[in-house]
Amino acid sequence: MSRKFQSAIAASVLSLVASVGAADAATTVKFWHSFNKTNGAAIDKIIANFEAANPDIDIEAEFIGNYNDIIAKLQAAIPARRAPDAVILEVTRYGLFANNGILTDLTPYFDADPLKDDLYDYAKEVGVIDGKNYIVPFNSSTPVLYFNKDIFTRAGLSEDTPLVTFDEILSAAKTINGKLGAEGISGIAAPGQFARWGLVMANDSELVDPMSGEILLDKPNTIEAYQWMASLVHAEKVASPDGVTDEDAGRDAFLAGKVGIQMNSTGGYGSTKKALGDNLAVRPMPCNKACSVPIGGAGIGIMASSPKDVQDAAYKFVSYASSPEANAIWFAATGYLPINKKSADLPVAKEALATKPGIDVAIESLPNAHGRARTTVVTWMRTTEYKMWQAMALGQRDAAETLKDFAEQTRSEETRLSN
Amino acid sequence: MKRDNPFLVGLAAIAGLLFLSPVLYSIWISFQTADAYYTGGTAFTLDNYGRAIGQYDFARYLLNSLFVSGMVTLLGISFATMAAYAFARFSFRGGNLLFGATIATLMIPSHISLIPNYLSLAKVGLLDTYAGLILPAISNGFAAFFLRQYIRGIPKSLDEAAYMDGARPLTVLWRIIVPLSRPAIASMALYIFMTEWNSYIWPLVAVGDKDLYTLQVGLARLYRINPGEGLVDWPLVMAASTITILPVLLGFLLVERHLVRGITMGAVK
């Protein structure tokens, strides 16, 4: 073998060793999230920017599915020890993990982080259980009311049609259905779970008391709100049952211009705007008996089981994801609320506010926004609520009876969980 | 085959196509652009397959399915043949009990082992590995039972002649029993392969890592996350579905006779 060839081999082996060594030196953070399509592109950009600024940290991000899918996959991953290091957790459903010692307490990190002073209080609040910080907010939202201007016009409704009370919304939906039903257009999308919670709050009630944790599913105002929502589908027939069995179907139909009104998270603004363009109009959620909207969205938690250096690296990313520059990109692309006081001043955010009408509706409704309960039982309650809602919306069961039954089940589940 | 009335043949072909029309139509749609599909036009494209294979990783899922089903078949048929041979040719202490335990598995619904298998494989770190997909599927009591019946039908004198020549049991199995039971082994191997190829609930719970998805899990997920903003991208989903169906479809056309024979023999057990 020639000398030259030998040295070439030696050199390539060396470089191989070096590259393996380099890979070892970088810390890899496995990160599960719930964003795809428009929002997925935005988070990919934030991750790329972070990695460019922190070459020693590698964020291995994976889109898992919606919030429910993440919760289920995370819970399944615990006995298998295949949980990620960082994970997006919806603001009402991480209690289950926090209270079982799965999430690491981020209070020491957060207290030492200047970010703490920059975040709005409403956003900070969602991450706290019993004084301890388990998730740092990333994407905060409230539901808003979207409508399709083109459909309104064709149905003979003005763009200023009042949409504040339940009756007003129903009457607009009926008009649309009456005029355009034959073209396959329906008045309103069956509300998804986040919007349902919002509508209960707009009727001056709650599902679970955020202070005491008391279950309020069978309160008269809760029942009344559900009765109204269910009637949209089975009595008034202004909402398609397709959106009841699969709430994404309701959103998709709205994006496709087949539905007049849709109530959903402001975090869907980006993709909705992309789909509907100038036909999109945004209003605040209705105020039927009260003006109150839930704060939704998610924060990032870090697993207690991850090694310390990985946790440190993960926190660096968590902190960056809420920084003004990352938050401004996120806000502008998706429509999620600015959570950092400094983001709104950045050019990218200013441009979004100037050019994307309606993106600020959620911001305007912040004074009425409230954090929700995050007790352990909420995860179970939200998983089970889908079936209850289907029964009511499809006219299988009476709303009052269903919710009384549901409240009872939730209470007994809570007892079981606390034992 | 006997000569047949061409009119009846035509009628049968039409009836068959009509029966299969949902799947055939889905294959047709998989070659259409999404725009054409939603506007009711026709525009031929291979792009759906390109995206299914590239962007949505169906090439990888296809390889995973082939590997997992192949390994399950190989191991499953080997274990079953060996055991069948022992049950058919040897009388040994506990043999009847073990044979009984093998047959009894035919009655046991696989779902009872779902949670325990998940936990035991989690404990030894085999979830999210090929082994975790393969191992729980390799014991096939039915194949063992079926092959035992078949092997019992092979004249014992053939074994004895081989033993006279100084052969060992393993040689007898390999040189005499296996070649003579080839049709039965082929039928059972096919049966195991098809079952594993189409299996869903175990890969669904056992695999979280996308790189290990089988076609079934990958397809169910693709359908559920609704690719495309707004309306479901049906042409893409149908391309993925066609990729999932096609290998078995082609295999079926090649070996239909064996398969039907295996299934019929199984039924008259």
Next chain:
Amino acid sequence: MLRKLTPYFFVAPLMISIAVFTYIPILSSLNLSVREWNFLSPDMPFVGLRNYEQLLASHDFWNSLWVTTVFAVLSVPLRLGLALVIASYLTRETLHSRLLRGALFLPSVTSAVSIAVVFSWIFSTDYGMVNALFAAVGIGKVHWLQDPFLALWVLIFVNTWKQLGYDIVIYIAGLQAIPGELYDAASVDGGRRLHVFRRVTLPLVMPTTYFLLVISVIEAFQVFTIVNVMTRGGPAGATDMLVNQLYEIGFVLFDIGRGSALAVILFVLLVALAILKSRIIGRKVHYEA
């Protein structure tokens, strides 16, 4: 000595895998079913029969038992009836009958997930083939998978479509075993086609019918894939069959104790059915002898 061990060597791989993945899990399920666990807590306290009590007191359990029973009671006779009628036309080994048999048999070896996805599309409200055909004859949109009554029928239809070919193939084997002279005798007696079918075919394929009856009932009690893909047990629990319920409790709600209790109940139910089956097969052997 070595000679004596030979058979054990041959059965060992199969026996070990059966023990590890079939028998031991039955015991683990029994153990888990009397415990409280959600995968997260470090320990799993013993709770006695509480999981069984809660299960038997829950609306969901009885609903899924009911739905599964309805599914079985409606789909099995439908499958078998159709299969027997079709099979009796396809017993001869001619090209046309083999062609049609092949087409009918194909779905039974095709992926259930693919079939479920294809039929989700066929029955979808806005761009589905069925509603398109309905529109062509002036019938309005039907919400097939959103209507609790229709959704179960759609699943029955899809399951029948998928399994029919298998039943037909088995019936053909059974029919071909009937000696031709019996038909000749019946025809000589002046029997008409329907008469021959009732007097000769039906009683003589009874063993096959018994066999198919029992295995399809067992199968119906284990339907999962099409439910999971097409309806997830909805709308409002209308298609929430037992195995789907097991999956939901175990891998969505992570109530491992209650999920295991349901698995044990399902096990007992199916073993009872299987024992019934072996009785019937025994009877069949007797009948043929």
